[in-house]
Amino acid sequence: MSTDDKNRAIAAAILPLVGGAGNISSVAHCMTRLRLGLRDRSLVQDEALKALPSVMGVVEDDTYQIVLGPGTVARVTPEFEALVAEAPAPAHTAEELADRGAALKAARKAKNATPFKLFLRRIANIFVPLIPALIGCGIIAGLNGLLINLGRLPGLTPALAAMASGFMALIAVFVGYNTAKEFGGTAILGGAVAAIIVFPGVAKIDAFGQTLSPGQGGVLGALGAAVLAVYVEKWCRRWVPESLDVLVTPTLTVLISGLVTLFGLMFVAGEISRAIGEAADWLLANAGAGAGLVLGGLFLPLVMLGLHQALIPIHTTLIEQQGYTVLLPILAMAGAGQVGAAMAVYLKLPRNGSIRRTIRSALPAGFLGVGEPLIYGVSLPLGRPFVTACVGGALGGGFVGLFSMLGDKVGSTAIGPSGWALFPLLDGNKGLGETIAIYAGGLLVGYAAGFVATYFFGFSKELLEEFDVETEETAGTEETGVRADSPDSPTPTSEPVKV
Structure with a gap:
């Protein structure tokens, strides 16, 4: 199957699960997510959508957001738009769908939207x-x-x-x-x-x-x-x-x-x-280590809420003034903590082939600083591992912040990339080799801290009993030779559990 055929197949699999073309009012995408405006939220089949091999998670906000990952989403979106345009008109009236969708959207906005969050999202849409x-x-x-x-x-x-x-x-x-x-x-x-x-x-x-x-x-x-x-x-x-x-x-x-x-x-x-x-x-000069702990530890929740984009004006202002932003390398440590936590989850759940498959598919993106697949596919649904991933990010951020206190600034000349993808953008007030070494050291600290915190403190006894079980996917692999990455294999639930 060619790449175009593959992307069109992904779009074709998603479309009926979100209510068909008649239920789509708008289509857009960001770096990792397909963002859909829906007329009737009740037509979306959430669990079936999450079970698609290409879908790493879903997020509900002003738009319905399907996490496909970097690169993939930019190629799937045009195919999805083409399918929507080609689809015949729905049998039911557009007015009925619009009324039902408007009522649901108004109810969600009244319950969850705050003026501050709406303002931040608007600023994010600009940048x-x-x-x-x-x-x-x-x-x-x-x-x-x-x-x-x-x-x-x-x-x-x-x-x-x-x-x-x-x-x-x-x-x-x-x-x-x-x-x-x-x-x-x-x-x-x-x-x-x-x-x-x-x-x-x-x-x-x-x-x-x-x-x-x-x-x-x-x-x-x-x-x-x-x-x-x-x-x-x-x-x-x-x-x-x-x-x-x-x-x-x-x-x-x-x-x-x-x-x-x-x-x-x-x-x-x-x-x-x-x-x-x-x-x-x-x-960073006077409280770098403490600031790094706080910023690195809180960044994953901002990503989870989609509010991290609101920091773009600050990054851009620093780049205009100094040539680089000193905040981004610290915030990037949150992704390192997430990667370490995911590796610990992989070892702690040896019998759960479904979750392990999700980790294997999402780790490459995680190393490149794209955190949504691991957040929504692994740590957030499990609960505690999300917290321990934040611990890893905090310690990695503290490491980079400590060197800022010592006079070694580590910055990025642009925003967007993170993880390993940030290396080509690094700059600072000392030599490039020293800047790279500090950033790499922060990543290693984040990986290690996220792994240790998750391995030893990320699972309660009840959580292990619930998730360290043989899935159908694992059984099929052992007994019938079905591949663990088969498209028919199940994926973990994205519903939070009590821990």
Whole structure:
């Protein structure tokens, strides 16, 4: 079977289990998840969906999210969209489905959504689409730095520097565009207002007794400017006559928002950005080990809730100021703790072929820093191993934070990758070899701590009795020669258990 046929088969297997094409109102994806808007949540067959070999877990939020893993999700999503488009119209009316889905969605939102969480998710929606460019440019920047340090290919390094720096120089424009789009305004107007921040001519403008600098305020200023532009645009739409709207509304939007940006937002956002950088430096210099323990230990719960994307503006601000973010390598230790915990679970449940198969399939992604498959397929359903994985992340983060206290900063030139995939993006205030060694040491500490904590404290007697049992998959392997990774083999439940 070709790769295209395989991806289409995965999409075809998922579609009927989520209620068919008529139940799909929207399709999107992030780095690891297929995100579906559903008209009727009750039509989804959760257990059958989780049992698909290609599905690593499901998450219910504003959208129904199916964890497929990096790479796979980007290839399956177009196939899924094509199947939805090709499907015939449902026999029941769209109005009936829409009414039922709207009622269920409203009930879930009223019960679980809070203004703070909704705000964080909206901020995440602005920055997540930028991650591929951040990764690509960051890796090119790392390669360029390596060539410069080695004195190799001097004719190529200026070109690599231009490729790596071009996106970061204009990132404010992309943030403004996405912000206006997310908040319900005209996206290009948000980008136009944000572009003022990076325009070289702002160096001729004085505000608050000082001369502005191109890029002052960075992504935070761009975000604020675009939000302001959306509100100005909406005000204009209400009051400007339709006959004049096409001329007056965009002009007033850019003019009013631009003036406020130049004579207010750029200065304020610049001060906030500077404070973020100084706070991060002070925290790691004076309380690095403790900060690392806290950040590394709490990051897995943020990933589980999908709120980790809200840290992207902070990372981006640090990269703009210092060339790298010192927080990401510490947070990456959470993935190391998760990997160590999964390996301990593998040894503690020798008779449960189903869970062991899930671990074998998810560990490669775990080593590369993609934590969702192990979280939703292994540690979270078991309960205690999720907590002990956090312990591993905390100790790994504490290790990296300790070296920051000693003066050895470890940072990443881009965001997105983690685990082993972060090595090409590493940078710091000392030599590259020393930076790599500290990060690698943190990973080893996270692996070891997650393994030890889970092996000795991750299972109660009752939990072992419940899960260390021979599954149908194991029996089939021993008695009939059925492969443990057969598509017909069962997968572990994703329901939390009491421990």
